[in-house]
Structure formats: C-alpha cells, structure tokens
Amino acid sequence: xxxxxxxxxxxxxxxxxxxxxxxxxxxxxxxxxxxxxxxxxxxxxxxxxxxxxxxxxxxxxxxxxxxxxxxxxxxxxxxxxxxxxxxxxxxxxxxxxxxxxxxxxxxxxxxxxxxxxxxxxxxxxxxxxxxxxxxxxxxxxxxxxxxxxxxxxxxxxxxxxxxxxxxxxxxxxxxxxxxxxxxxxxxxxxxxxxxxxxxxxxxxxxxxxxxxxxxxxxxxxxxxxxxxxxxxxxxxxxxxxxxxxxxxxxxxxxxxxxxxxxxxxxxxxxxxxxxxxxxxxxxxxxxxxxxxxxxxxxxxxxxxxxxxxxxxxxxxxxxxxxxxxxxxxxxxxxxxxxxxxxxxxxxxxxxxxxxxxxxxxxxxxxxxxxxxxxxxxxxxxxxxxxxxxxxxxxxxxxxxxxxxxxxxxxxxxxxxxxxxxxxxxxxxxxxxxxxxxxxxxxxxxxxxxxxxxxxxxxxxxxxxxxxxxxxxxxxxxxxxxxxxxxxxxxxxxxxxxxxxxxxxxxxxxxxxxxxxxxxxxxxxxxxxxxxxxxxxxxxxxxxxxxxxxxxxxxxxxxxxxxxxxxxxxxxxxxxxx
Numbered sequence: 001x002x003x004x005x006x007x008x009x010x011x012x013x014x015x016x017x018x019x020x021x022x023x024x025x026x027x028x029x030x031x032x033x034x035x036x037x038x039x040x041x042x043x044x045x046x047x048x049x050x051x052x053x054x055x056x057x058x059x060x061x062x063x064x065x066x067x068x069x070x071x072x073x074x075x076x077x078x079x080x081x082x083x084x085x086x087x088x089x090x091x092x093x094x095x096x097x098x099x100x101x102x103x104x105x106x107x108x109x110x111x112x113x114x115x116x117x118x119x120x121x122x123x124x125x126x127x128x129x130x131x132x133x134x135x136x137x138x139x140x141x142x143x144x145x146x147x148x149x150x151x152x153x154x155x156x157x158x159x160x161x162x163x164x165x166x167x168x169x170x171x172x173x174x175x176x177x178x179x180x181x182x183x184x185x186x187x188x189x190x191x192x193x194x195x196x197x198x199x200x201x202x203x204x205x206x207x208x209x210x211x212x213x214x215x216x217x218x219x220x221x222x223x224x225x226x227x228x229x230x231x232x233x234x235x236x237x238x239x240x241x242x243x244x245x246x247x248x249x250x251x252x253x254x255x256x257x258x259x260x261x262x263x264x265x266x267x268x269x270x271x272x273x274x275x276x277x278x279x280x281x282x283x284x285x286x287x288x289x290x291x292x293x294x295x296x297x298x299x300x301x302x303x304x305x306x307x308x309x310x311x312x313x314x315x316x317x318x319x320x321x322x323x324x325x326x327x328x329x330x331x332x333x334x335x336x337x338x339x340x341x342x343x344x345x346x347x348x349x350x351x352x353x354x355x356x357x358x359x360x361x362x363x364x365x366x367x368x369x370x371x372x373x374x375x376x377x378x379x380x381x382x383x384x385x386x387x388x389x390x391x392x393x394x395x396x397x398x399x400x401x402x403x404x405x406x407x408x409x410x411x412x413x414x415x416x417x418x419x420x421x422x423x424x425x426x427x428x429x430x431x432x433x434x435x436x437x438x439x440x441x442x443x444x445x446x447x448x449x450x451x452x453x454x455x456x457x458x459x460x461x462x463x464x465x466x467x468x469x470x471x472x473x474x475x476x477x478x479x480x481x482x483x484x485x486x487x488x489x490x491x492x493x494x495x496x497x498x499x500x501x502x503x504x505x506x507x508x509x510x511x512x513x514x515x516x517x518x519x520x521x522x523x524x525x526x527x528x529x530x531x532x533x534x535x536x537x538x539x540x541x542x543x544x545x546x547x548x549x550x551x552x553x554x555x556x557x558x559x560x561x562x563x564x565x566x567x568x569x570x571x572x573x574x575x576x577x
Contacts, residue, residue, distance in 0.1 A: 028061060028062050028085050029059050029060065029061060029062065029085060029086075030059075030060055030061075030062050030083035030084050030085050030086060030087050030088065030089065031057055031058065031059055031060070031083075031087070031088040031089070032045075032057070032058045032060055032065075032067070032081060032083060032088070032089050032090075032091060033055075033056075033057050033058075033088055033089070033090045033091070034053045034055075034056045034057075034058065034067075034069070034091050034093075035053070035054070035055055035090075035091070035092045035093075036053035036054065036069050036071075036092075036093045036094070036095065037093070037094040037095065038071055038074070038095065038204075038206065039052070039053070039054035039055075040052060040054070040071060040131075040135065040204075040206050040211065041053045041054075041069050041070065041071040041074070041093070041095055042069070042070050042071065042118055042129060042131070042132055043056060043058065043067065043068070043069060044067070044068040044069075044070060044118075044126040044129070045058065045060065045065050045066070045067055045068075046065055046066055047066070047125070047126065047161075048158075048160050048161040049117065049118035049126075049158045049159055049160060049161075050160070051116050052116065052132060052134075053069055053093075057088075060083045061083065062083050062084060062085040063082070063083060064080055064081070064082050064083075065080070065081050065082075065083060066078065066079075066080055066081075067079060067080070067081045067091060068126050069091075069093045069095060070126055070127075070129040071095055071131075071204060072129065072130045072131060072203060072204055072213050072215070072278065073097060073098050073202065073203030073204030073213070074095035074096060074097050074098060074204065075095060075096045075097075075098065076095070076126070076127070077093045077095060079091075097204075098203055100203070100216070100242070101200040101201055101202055101203070101214075102200065102201055102203060102214050102215070102216040102217070102243075103199075103200045103201075104173075104195060104196065104198065105149070105150050105173040105174070105195075105196075106147045106148065106149065106150065106173065106174070106195045106198070106214070107147075107148055107149075107150045107171035107172055107173055107174065107175050107176070107177065107192065107195065108139075108145050108146065108147050108148070108171070108175075108176040108177070108192050108195060109136060109145070109146040109147075109148060109155075109169070109171060109176070109177050109178075109179060110136060110137065110138065110139050110144075110145065110146075110176060110177070110178045110179065111133050111136040111137060111146065111155075111157070111179050111181060112133070112137055112178070112179065112180050112181060112182070112187075113133045113137075113157055113164060113165070113180070113181025113182055114133055114157075114159050114164060114181070115132070115133050115134040115137070116132055116133070116134065116159065117132060117133045117157050117158060117159040117164055117181065118131075118132050118157070118158045118159070119131050119132060119133060119135075119136065119146070119155065119156075119157060120155070120156040120157075120158060120278075121148070121153055121154070121155060121156075121215060121278040121279075122153055122154050122276065122277065122278055122279070122280055122281065123154075123156075123245070123246070123276065123277075123278070124156050124158075124166075127245035127246065127277075128156075128245060128277070128278050129278075130146060130213050130215055130278045131146065131211070131213045133157065133181065135206075135211040135213065136211075136213070139176065142207065142208070142209040142210040143210050143211075143212060144209075144210055144211050144212075145176075145211075145212055145213075146213050146215070147195070147201065147212060147213065147214040147215065148171055148215045148279070149215065149216075149217040149279050149280060150171055150172055150173040151170070151171065151280060152168050152169070152170045152171075153168070153169055153170075153171060153280065154166070154167070154168055154169075155167060155168075155169050155179065157181040164181050164182075165181045165182075165184040167184060169186060172189065173195070174191065174192050174193060174195045174196050175189050175190065175191060175192050176189070176190050176191070176192035177189050178190070201214035202214065203215075203216060215243075215278050215279045216242065216243035216277075216279050217243055217279040217280060217282070218241065218242070218243040218244050218275050218276060218277045218279045218280050218281060218282040219241055219242045219243060219275070219282050220239070220240075220241045220244070220247075220273050220274070220275040220282035220283055220284040221239060221240050221241070221273075221284050222237065222238070222239045222249070222271065222272075222273035222284040222285065222286045223237070223238045223239070223286055224236065224237050224238070224263075224271065224286040224287075224288050225238075227286075227287070227288045227289050228288075228289035228290065228291050229288065229289070229290060229291065230290075230291050230327075230328045231266065231290060231291065231292050231328055231330070231372040231373060231374035231376065232264065232328075232330060232372065232373060232374075233264070234262045234263065234264045235262070235263055235264075235265075235288045236260055236261070236262050236263070237249065237252070237260065237261050237262075237263055237271060237286070238259075238260045239255065239258060239259060239260075239273050239284070240257070240258040241257050241258065241273075241275035241282065242257075243275075243277045243278070243279045244257050244275040244276060244277040244282075245276065245277045245278070246275070246276050246277070247273070247274070247275045247276075248273075248274055249261075249271055249272065249273050249274075250270075250271055250272040250274075251263070251265075251269065251271055252271070257275070263288065265288055265290055266290065266373055266374045266375070267290050267292070267374060267375075268287065268288065268289045268290050269287070269288050269290070270285055270286070270287045270288075271285065271286055271287075271288065272284075272285045273285065273286075290374060291328065292328070292372065292374035292375065292376040293328060293376060294326060294327065294328050294329045294370050294371070294372060294376050294377070294378040295325075295326070295327045295328065295378075296324070296325065296326040296327075296329070296332075296368060296370045296378045296379075296380045297323075297324060297325050297326075297380060298322070298323075298324045298334070298366060298367075298368040298380040298381065298382040299322070299323045299324070299382050300320055300321070300322055300366065300382040300383065300384045301320060301321045301323065302320060303383070303384060303385060304384070304385040304386075304387065305318045305320050305350045305384065305385075305386060305387075306318070306386075306387055306388045307350050307351075307352055307360050307386055307387070307388035307389075308388045308389055308390075308391075309388075309389075309390045309391070310391045310542070310544070311391070311396045311397075311544075312396075312398060312399070312547065313399065313542075313544040313545065313547075315543070316388065317349055317350055317351075318349075318350060319347045319348060319349050319350070320347075320348055320350060320384060321345055321346070321347055321348070322334065322337075322345060322346045322348055322366060322382065323344075323345045324340065324343065324344060324345070324368050324380075325342065325343040326342050326343070326368065326370035326378070327342065328372060328376075329342055329370035329371060329372050329378070330371065330372045330373050331370065331371050331372070332368065332369070332370045333368070333369050334346075334366055334367070334368050334369075335365075335366055335367045336366065337366075342370075347503075349503060349507065350364075350384070350386050351507065352386055352388075352390075354390065355390070356390065357389075357390050357391060358389065358390060359388075359389050360386060360387060360388040360389055360390060361386075361387055362385075362386045363383050363384070363385055363386070364383065364384040364386055365381055365382070365383050365384075366381065366382045366383075366384075367379060367380070367381050368380045368381070368382075396432065397429065397432040397433055397436050397539060397544060398425075398428055398429060398432055399429065399537050399538070399539070399544055399545065399546035399547060400425055400429075400537075400546050400547045400548075400549055400551075401534045401535060401536050401537065401546045401547065401548045401549075402418075402422045402425060402426060402471055402534060402535040402537070403422060403530065403531075403533055403534045403550060403551065403560045404417045404418070404422075404467050404533045404534070404535075404560070405417055405419070405533070405559050405560055405562075405565070405566050405570070405571050406452075406529075406533065406562070406563060406564060406565045406566070407463065407565045408467075408565075408566075408571050409466045409467065409470050410466075410568075411462075411466075413568070414466050414469065414470060415470065415473075416568060416571050416572055417467070417470065417571050418470055418471070418474060418573070419556045419559055419560065419571065419572070419573055420554075420555070420556055420573040421551050421554030421555065421556050421557070421560075422551070422560075423474065423573055425551075426471065426474050426475060426478070427478060429475070429537070430475050430478035430479055430480050431478075433445055433475075433480055433484075433539075434479055434480060436539070437481075437484060440541045440542075442541070443484065443539055443540060443541035443542075444484055444485065444486050444539070444540045444541075445475070445480065445484060445485050445486070445537060445538075445539060446485075446486045446487075446488070446537065446538045446539075446540060447468050447471055447472060447485065447486065447487045447488065447535050447536070447537055448468075448487075448488045448489075448490055448535065448536045448537075448538075449464040449465065449467040449468035449471070449487070449488070449489045449490065449534075449535045449536075450464055450467075450490050450491070450492070450494070450495065450532050450533065450534055450535070450536070451463045451464045451467075451491055451492050451532065451533060452492065452495070452528075452529040452530075452532040452533050453492045453495055453529070453532070454529070455492075457491060457492060460491040460492040461489060461491035461492075463491075464489040464490060464491045464492075465489040467489075467533075467535050468487040468488065468489050468535060469487070471487075471535045472485050472487055486540075492532070495532045496528070496531055496532055496548075497528075498524065498525075498528055501524075501527060501528045501531045502520060502524070504531065504548050504549070504550075505519055505520055505527060505531075505550070506520070508549045508550060508552065509549065510549050510550065510551055510552045510553040510554075511550075511552045511553075512552060512553065515552060519552065525563075526561065526562070526563045527550075527561070529563050530550060530560060530561045530562075530563075531548065531550055533560070534548070536548070556570075559571065
C-alpha cells in the first residue's frame with residue numbers, strides 16, 4: 001500500500017478516471033493539494049470518497065467544498081475550503097492520534113477490490129471510515145488486515161459517490177473472512193489463530209508495506225438519579241461511551257459521547273442510549289420511575305360552631321379554621337375559596353344559608369381538589385356543623401357604621417363631609433332608634449369615631465372628634481334626644497388591620513362583584529384606609545353593634561373610598577351646593 005506505483009498516481013490524478021466530479025469547462029476548475037499526516041489518511045470531499053491524502057492533487061469545481069481528512073485511530077479534521085478557478089489551494093493537516101488500544105476477542109477481514117476505494121464499517125457516512133482497500137487486501141508476510149470485534153458487520157465499499165458494494169458480513173472470533181468487493185461475496189472464511197495470540201493493539205499501525213487497523217468495539221453506559229421521583233421533580237441522566245461516532249438517547253435526541261442532562265418525565269419512562277461506530281452498536285437503558293400519587297388532607301376545626309343573629313345584628317359568629325395539605329400536586333383549589341397553595345390554613349367566618357328567623361342547623365361542606373401535570377388528581381372533603389338561631393325583635397334598629405371622606409369634616413366647616421348616602425342611613429337610624437326608645441327609654445346610642453393612619457396622631461384625634469360631633473348633631477336634628485347619645489373619639493388608635501378589612505369586604509353585600517378585584521387586590525391599601533374613616537354605633541341596652549359594611553353601592557362611594565381629599569363641592573350632600 002505504501003509502495004505507490006507511479007502509474008497508479010498518474011491514473012488517480014485524472015478526474016475522469018475517478019469519475020468523481022464532472023466539470024462543464026476547464027476554466028471553472030481549481031485544484032486542491034492535500035498533504036496529511038499520517039500519510040495513509042483519506043480524503044472525503046462533500047461526503048464523497050476521493051483518495052488517500054498523501055501529496056494528493058484533486059481537481060474540483062470552483063466554489064466552497066467541505067473537506068474531511070480521516071484515518072481510523074485519529075481524530076478527523078473537517079473544514080470548508082474555497083476553490084478558485086485556475087488556482088491551486090493547499091491543505092496541510094496533521095491528525096491527532098487516539099491513544100487508546102483495543103483488546104481481543106477479534107476476527108479479521110481481507111478485502112479485495114478497487115485499491116483506493118474507502119471502506120466504511122457499520123455506517124455510511126465518513127465518520128464510519130476505517131481505511132481503504134489497499135490497506136486490507138492481502139494476508140502475506142507483510143500483514144494488511146482489518147481486525148474487528150466478532151459478529152455481524154455492515155460493510156460498505158465506496159469510490160467517489162459510487163457504492164461498489166454494501167452488505168452484511170459475519171466475522172467469527174479467531175477467523176479471517178475474505179471479501180471480494182467486485183463480486184460482492186465472501187470468498188472464504190479461514191482460521192485465524194494469530195488473533196488469539198495478539199495482545200492489546202493500537203487502533204492504527206502502518207509499516208513499509210503493511211497496515212493493521214484494529215477496530216474497537218462500541219461501549220455505552222447510561223445511569224439516572226434520583227429515581228423514583230415525584231411528579232415535576234427532575235432526574236439527571238449521565239452517560240458515556242467509547243468507540244462511538246454517533247450517540248442518541250430516546251426522548252432526548254442526539255448527544256455527545258459523554259455528558260449529563262436533566263429530564264423531567266411526566267410518567268415512568270425508560271431511556272435508551274444508543275452509541276454506534278465502526279465497531280458496531282451498543283445500547284444501555286435506564287428507567288426513571290415517576291410517582292404521580294397525590295397525598296391530600298382537608299380538615300375543619302372545630303367541626304361545630306354556633307351562630308346567633310338578632311334582626312341584622314350578629315351576636316355570635318365565631319371563626320373556624322380550614323387546614324389542608326397536598327403533596328406532589330401542581331394545582332390545589334378549595335370550593336368557595338379558590339386556588340390555594342399546596343399547604344396552608346384559612347380562618348373562615350361562619351355564615352348560614354338561612355336568612356329568615358328560625359333555628360339554624362346546617363352542614364357546610366368544603367371540597368379540596370388537587371392535580372398535577374402527570375395526570376393524577378385527588379379530592380378531599382371536610383364538613384362543618386353550623387347550629388344556632390336567627391331571631392327577630394319587635395323594635396328593629398338598623399345599625400351601619402357611617403363613613404367620611406379623607407380629612408372631613410374640616411375645622412373651617414365642621415358641617416361638611418356627611419355625604420348624601422350617609423345622611424340617608426342616619427335618617428333611617430334616627431327613626432328606628434326613636435321607636436326603640438319608646439320601649440327602652442334609658443337606652444343610649446354610643447358613637448365611636450375613627451380616622452385612618454395617615455397624619456399626626458393629634459390631628460387624627462381632633463378629626464375623629466369632629467366626625468363624632470357631626471353624627472351626633474345630625475341625629476339630634478332628626479329628633480334623637482342628645483341625652484341618649486354618647487360619643488367617643490379614638491383617632492387612629494385601634495384601627496382595623498388588613499386581614500380584618502379583607503374579611504369584612506369579603507362578606508360585604510354592598511360590594512359589587514365587578515369591583516372585588518379592585519377593592520380586595522389591586523388597591524387593598526386604599527380600601528383599608530377607607531374602612532377606618534368611620535363612626536361605629538352601638539346600643540348599650542342590647543349590645544347591638546353597627547355593621548361595618550362600606551357603602552360600595554352608593555352613588556357617592558368613590559368620594560368616600562378615594563384616599564385623596566375631595567373638594568368641598570364633592571364633600572357636601574347633593575342638593576346642598
């Protein structure tokens with residue numbers, strides 16, 4: 001193979017003799033001069049087999065070409081080369097050797113056919129190149145042999161873009177198979193005892209008139225951890241191979257010969273790693289077990305609460321707590337509450353479905369639904385027993401807290417700030433309370449005024465005093481005896497907190513559904529401020545407390561709710577300006 005004959009070189013220099021390219025005119029051609037180390041390396045151009053590379057001159061059409069220099073046992077070099085018409089480009093390459101050796105068992109192949117034809121093993125791209133026919137065509141004193149792992153191999157003999165022969169060849173251990181590429185048949189299989197005596201071999205070895213290519217078997221190893229995993233929890237694949245030129249993992253795609261990658265399967269999945277190379281194909285599989293099961297709980301504590309309402313006054317309405325957990329779940333929701341976290345608790349106020357007077361005896365059922373992206377779902381329920389009564393008194397007094405705009409009433413005009421909707425409430429209260437006094441003449445209506453947290457404490461104290469005085473003066477103007485009214489000003493002390501306001505607004509029948517997002521979420525702080533600009537009312541004789549329902553349904557609700565101070569025109573009742 002290395003004692004090249006001059007006439008052979010002259011022959012391969014002819015493009016017509018190779019049948020590799022067909023050029024329209026000589027003027028559109030250029031040349032590529034290749035000098036490679038080792039000299040036995042082989043040239044592929046645009047995926048077509050050309051010739052061994054040592055001092056080789058190739059005629060090519062002008063333009064860009066992909067040139068690959070291959071020699072088994074060395075790292076290939078691939079690069080784009082631009083050929084100019086009428087000019088010679090030079091490519092000098094030194095391939096880096098692969099230092100690993102390979103060991104028996106082996107078989108051997110002798111291949112007879114076109115001397116410069118490329119031999120591909122177990123694949124049909126240049127990456128599967130193991131040598132050319134002139135390196136494997138005799139078993140004389142100077143050995144020219146292809147040593148392969150025992151078993152079946154797919155052999156392809158290619159010259160230019162033409163496949164001379166392709167087929168499966170079975171090579172037994174310590175046997176030598178003689179293949180005639182011209183006829184496409186195995187001529188004979190003979191004993192090869194030398195194979196059992198050889199020690200570890202380098203992948204490539206060449207002498208003056210000898211060459212040995214020892215093809216390494218392909219190995220593959222795939223591991224995964226952790227496994228099993230909960231739904232949505234990642235596992236990591238780790239793999240490695242040797243003797244390979246192409247690697248892929250099912251469900252992942254093409255990969256490098258070694259590496260790691262995180263995977264997050266939605267169900268128990270087996271990953272198959274396939275590595276292929278000239279030495280054959282190796283596979284390794286691993287199963288990542290996915291646990292889709294959801295563990296869920298839902299409890300109501302206590303399981304029974306008592307509710308008591310007299311007229312519109314709730315005298316007994318304790319809170320109860322819902323506690324829940326849902327492991328291995330992506331989505332968790334509870335009826336009447338909505339979407340919640342995977343674990344938590346929520347304080348809920350007891351509210352019966354019944355609204356008319358009579359005995360309250362109801363079962364409230366909550367349902368938790370949990371699901372995950374693996375397709376699993378789980379449902380849990382919890383029940384609450386609600387008992388008590390709704391009573392009606394003969395003299396009914398409707399009590400609702402009175403709300404003021406920011407900074408009203410003012411020092412300059414202490415009569416401002418009691419807007420139309422709040423005057424209407426006080427008018428009804430005055431009428432109800434006067435009737436109540438007919439049977440309870442010693443009863444007192446107690447007023448407790450508040451201011452929101454903004455501003456100095458002293459300012460807020462005086463402001464709440466003006467609010468209490470304004471409500472008292474309005475009631476007395478409408479016939480309530482001043483002696484039956486007591487006032488208190490709390491300023492910004494004892495303000496309602498955010499959670500208290502959210503609970504109040506959640507139950508507020510005057511809050512339209514289309515405003516819930518704004519009031520409870522988007523501008524909750526403004527809502528908290530508005531709920532603290534109020535005057536609470538209570539009747540000492542029966543302990544009735546005013547309902548703290550902010551008047552969202554009133555025409556002037558915006559004046560009361562906005563955090564900024566309105567103009568004087570906005571702060572007076574309609575018809576008074």
